Amino acid sequence: RKGLQPASLYEAQRAARGISTGLMSETGREDIxxxxxxxxxxxxxxxxxxxxxxxxxxxxxVQMLKSSSGNWVESMPLNDDFYVVRVQEAGQKAYSRKVLIRTVGK
Known part of the structure; x- marks a missing residue:
């Protein structure tokens, strides 16, 4: 439901134990x-x-890439599927997001 708190009971339980899956957005972080x-x-x-x-x-x-600050980096082609993209910036907590990749004609 929209506006439900916590948004994810699973994430709330993991946060209470000091564990993070990294799949939920980090609130308060302006440099995501x-x-x-x-x-x-x-x-x-x-x-x-x-x-x-x-x-x-x-x-x-499936892939690991190095990016320099402020520049775009592009993955190699991926198959139709869900993936987790994890970004580890120097001195920051890792940020992860689940994405759905589709190929042409699908």
């Missing part, structure tokens, strides 16, 4: 990396130098 989903790939831009890791939802890493 930009993640753009395009046809069969993702593009990421971070404010600082960062490592970008792309995982399957089962936890297998």
């Amino acid at each position: 990396p930009h993640i753009v989903v395009e046809t069969n790939r993702v593009r990421v831009k971070s404010q600082k130098d960062a490592w970008i890791s792309i995982y399957t939802t089962h936890g297998s890493m």
Whole structure:
């Protein structure tokens, strides 16, 4: 439901235990990396130098990219599926987002 607090009981329980999945947006963080989903790939831009890791939802890493501050970096082509994009900026808490990748003609 819209406006429901907590938005995710699962995330609230993990936060109470001091554990984070990184799949929920971090509130109060103004420098969240930009993640753009395009046809069969993702593009990421971070404010600082960062490592970008792309995982399957089962936890297998499929790509790792290095970005420099303020520049866009583009993944290699990906298959139709859900992925988790994790951005680790120097000196910041890692930011993750689940995305759905689609290929042309789907």
